Every structure is written in C-alpha cells, then in structure tokens.
Amino acid sequence: MAFLNNVLEPPAYGWTDEKGELVKPTPKQIIKEFFSRLNVFRDRKNWLSFMSWMMVVVLTPMLFLFIFKYFSIPLLIAAFVYSMIVMGTHGTIWHHRYCTHGAYQFKNNFWRFITQNLTLKIIPEEIYAVSHHVHHALSDTPGDPYNAQGGFLYCFLADVNHQPIARNMSEKEYECCVKLMKHTGVTCNTYAQYQKWGTLANPIRSIIGVALNWGFWFTAFYLIGGLGLSFTLFGAAGFWAVGVRTFNYEGHGKGEDKRRHGVDFNREDMSINQVWPGLVAGEWHNNHHLYPNSARSGFKPWQVDSAWYFIKFMHTIGAVSSYRDNKAQFYAEYYDPHISGLEAAKPEVVKAYDQEQGVLIPERA
Template sequence: MAFLNTVLEPPSYGWTDENGDLSKPSNGKIVKEFFLRLNVFKDKKNWLSFLSWFLVLALVPFLALFIFKYFSITGLIVAFVYSMIIMGTHGTIWHHRYCTHGAYTFSNKFWRFFTQNLTLKIIPEEIYAVSHHVHHALSDQPGDPYNAQGGFMYCFLADVNHQPIARNMGEACYKKCVNLMKHVGVTPNTYKQYQKWGTIANPYRTVVGIILNWGFWFAAFYLMGGMPLACAVFGSAGIWAVGVRTFNYEGHGKGEDKRREGIDHNREDMSINQLWPGYVAGEWHNNHHLFPKSARSGFKPHQLDLAWCYIKLLSMIGAVSSYRDSKKQFLLEYCTVKPVVGPIAEYPQTAKAALLVTES
C-alpha cells in the first residue's frame, strides 16, 4: 500500500487539502493542470500524456469525413457497433482484466499480441494499468486518480492530471512499478531511460507500435469497404476514446452513494452496476470491485458479459491457459439464502418456502 500511495505523480493541487480531505480543485485549476502536463516543449516527460490526446485529435478528421462526406445509415450502425461494443469490450478484455488484474493468462505471446491489437491502439497500457491498481487500493479515497467526488472534470482529465507514474522514483521503486506491467508485453525503459523520459514505455517503440497498428487496420477496413468504412471506424474510435474517460465518474455514482440493495453488493466503495456498460462492455463495475481478479464480472443470469465470452472462447481453443472465475463464490456469498436460527415453526408459511431457495 505504501508503494501504491506514491507510484503516481501527484497534481500541483495535491491529493488532499489542509484538513487531510480530498482536494477538490476548481475546473479552472484542473484545466490549467491539464495543459501544463501536456506541454512536451516544457518537459519531454509529458510525452505519453501528450501522445494519448494527440491520438484522439488525429481521429477527428476521420469523424468529420464520415459525417460530412461518407455518411450513411449502414456506416452509422458500423460506427455504433465498433465504438460502443467492440472498442468497449476490448478495453475490458485487454486493459482492465488482463493488463491490470491478470485475471487470465495467454498460452503464448501470439495470442497476447493478437488480443492487444484487436482494435485501434489509443490508450497506452501504462497510463491505464498502473493507475488502476491505485484506484482499487484507494477507491473513492484521496489518492484515487479518478475519484468521482472530485467532480466530472477531475475524472475526465485524470489520464493526464492524475494517472501518469511518478517521475522521481528510486531504482527499487521503479522496478516495482515495472513489475506491475511485466506480463503485458511492453518492453520497459531501463532506469536510466526512465530518468530521461519519465515513463516505463519507450517513446520510439510506442509510436512505431501505434503506426503499425493503425496502418494495418486502416488498410483492412479500406479493403473491406473503402474510405466510407475506414472513416466510420476510425471516427467512431475517437468517440469511444473520449467517452471512456467519463466512465469512472458515472461508474462511481457521480460522487454520490447510488448503490442499490440487492444489486450493488460491494459496500467498500461507491461503485455501481449499470446496464449500459454492462451489456456493451461486460463492465459490471460493482461486481468487479467485489472480485477484481475475476475474468468474469457478469455473475447473474441477466448480466451479459461479452468480455468473458471472448476469454472463455480463447480458453476453449487453447489460446488462454488459465483464468479466474468468481461466479460460484459470488452466488454463494451474495445470492444464497442464509440459514435461519431458531425453530422453523416460528416463521410464516411464505418464509418457510423462501428458505428452500438456495440461489436467486
């Protein structure tokens, strides 16, 4: 925990105020911090945050071309499916359940590479994975990089303001940080390179990887449907890249306690289960906070989990060698009627019938 308390670069306004409570800067301060930490001319260690938002801006022309030149109902459907379902589910499969939590393991490097590049590469693994460990350790507490109690902008711009790793780690701490990413396949900087660039990822390898990823997918979609299809897909990916930055604000009740009895069983933080991210991305968030290392978070019959479907399919064909599935434990702990203490005769007939049910 001490390591996770210091692994991220704190914002200029700090994690806490003078009373030790969550620091809640104004939107103006948050935006000012955002642009300061994007400035690669002032500090080249800002390169990864800059790259992340540069990629979003690079997708805007594709979106404009789709809307104003190539728009069609078919293209709109493709854009919706790709951004909301394919990109969303892939984010859960790759960034969330594998890169951060190691909820499953691949049989070999090919299947890891295949899964990593199933969609356009937009969010660097380092920005997501390291900070997400902190999010779980300090969920809804000061230091949580996307604490919903800080407000919408606090969460929306967190990838720049709160999620980059600390830049002044000693060599031992840096090795611990690299260890969080060792299974992901990102070749880490040496400690000397880290001191120069301020990141685990190397800028040259990262940029080359993105160029190859984007080049492959543009060629593939162009061959399948020409510029209309390529623009629909690339433009919609930009919409997803912006929209995903709003998720943790929504997924933690917008800073309020919106947990519901019988639906949101985890009471350690403000995470909630939501139908939309659940169905389109397999992100049943309260369930996930209960069992973060589970490769499945859709535990109940109505909780479709497309990310789990992909992981299970890969397991069936031998591409995934092992996984954790906490469904049985969830049902046992939260959906099983507990034994009644005392004579059964003391309870009304309806209660007796209820006691015969073992699972909801």
C-alpha cells in the same frame, strides 16, 4: 500499499488538504493542470499524455468525414457496434482484466499480441494499468486518480492530471513499477531511460507500435469497405476514446452513494453495476470491485458479459491457458445469503423485491 500511495505523479493541487481531506480543485485549476501536463515543450516527460490526446485529435477529423461525407445507416450501425461494443469489450478484455488484474493467462506471446491488437491502439497500457491498481487500493478516497467525489472534470481529465507514474522514483521503486507491467509484453525503459522520459514506455517503440497498428487496421477496413468504412471506424474509435473517460465518474455514482440493496453487494466503495456498460462491454463495476481478479464480472444470468465470452472462447481454443472465475463465490458468499434473508421475511417483501428486480427468485443459472 505504501508503494501504490506514491507511484503516481501528484497534481499541482495535491491529493489532500492540510486536514487530510480530498482536494476538490476548481474547473480552472483542473484545466490549467491539464494543459500544463500536455506541454511537451516545457517538459519532454509529458510525451505520453500528449501522445494519448493527440491520437484523439487525429481521429476527430475522421469522425467528421463520416458524418458529413460518408454517412449512411449501415455505416452508422458499424460505427455504433465498433465504438460501443468492440472497443468497449476489448478495453475490458485487455486493459482491465489482463493488463491490470491478470485475471487470465495466455498460452504464449503470440495470442497475447493478437489480443492486444484486436482493435485500434489508443490508450497506453501504462497510463491505464498502473493507475488502476491505485484506484482499487484507494477507491473513493484521496489518492484515487479518478475519485468521483472530485467532480466530472476531475475524472474526465484524470489520464493526464492524475494517472501518469511518478517521475522521481528510486531505482528500487521503479523496478516495482516495471513488475506491474511485465506480463503485458510492453518493453519498459531502463532506469536511466525512465529518468530521461519519465515513463515506463519508450517513446520510439510506442509511436512505431501505434503507427503499425493503425496502418494495419486502416488497410483492413479499406479492403473490406473502402475509405468510408475506414474513416467511419477510426472516427468511432475516437468517439469511444473520449466517452470511456467518463466511465469512472458514472461508475462510482457521480460522487454519491447510488448503490442498490440486492444489486450492488460490494460495500467497500461507491462502485455500482450499470446496465449499459455491462451490456456493451461486460463491465459490471460493483461486481468487479467485489472480485477484481475474476475474468467474469457478469455473475447473474441477465448480466451479459461479452468480455468473459471472449476469454472463455479463447480458453476453449487453447489460446488462454487459465483464468479465474468467481461466480460460484459470488453466489455462495453474497447472493444466496441475501435471497435466504428475503425468503425468511414476509412474502410481500419477497414479492416486492422480485418485481423491482424484474427477475424471478432465485435467479440461478
């Protein structure tokens, strides 16, 4: 815990005030910090955040080309499916359940490489995974890099303002940080290189990796559907890259307690299960916070979990060697006792609960 408390570079406005309470910076402070930490001319150690947002900038004209030149209903459907479902599900599969939580293991590096590059490479693994460990350790408390209580901008610009790793780690601390990323296949800097670049990732390798990934997918889309499809799906990926930055603000109740009895069983933080992220990306967030290392978070029959379906399929064909699935524990530890409590109450209470949830009790698959 002490390591995770200090593994991220604190913003200029800090995590806490003199009373130990969460600092809630003004929009002006957040935006000033954002542009300061994108400035590669002031500090080359800002390169990873700069590259991450430059990818969004490069993808934006492609979105406009789709809208104003290539627009059609079939391409609109393709854009929706690619941005909302394909990119969203891949983010859950790769960045969330594998890179951060190691919820499943690949049979070999070949399948890991294939899974890593199933979509456009946009979010650097380092920015996502390390900070997400901190998010779980300090969820909804000061130091959580996307604490929803800090407001929308606090979360939306967190990848630049709050998520980069600390730049003054000792060699021992840096090695601990490397261990968090070792299984992902990302080749990390030596300690001397880290002191120069301020990151785990190497800039040359990262840029080449993105260029090869983008080149492959642009060519593949072109061969399938011409320039129209290429610009459409690249623009859709850029749209997703912006939209995904809003998730943790929404997924933690916009800083308020929006947890529902009988729906959100994790009471350690403000995470909530939302239907839309669940349906399109398999992200049932409260379930995930309940069992963060589970390869499945859609525990109930109606909780569609596309990321889990992919992982299970990969296991069936032998690409994934093992996984963790906490569905049985969820029912035994939370859902069944909850239903037993309802059944012990008056019949009208059970009926009211049944109607509110829109499912039959008991809802077991």
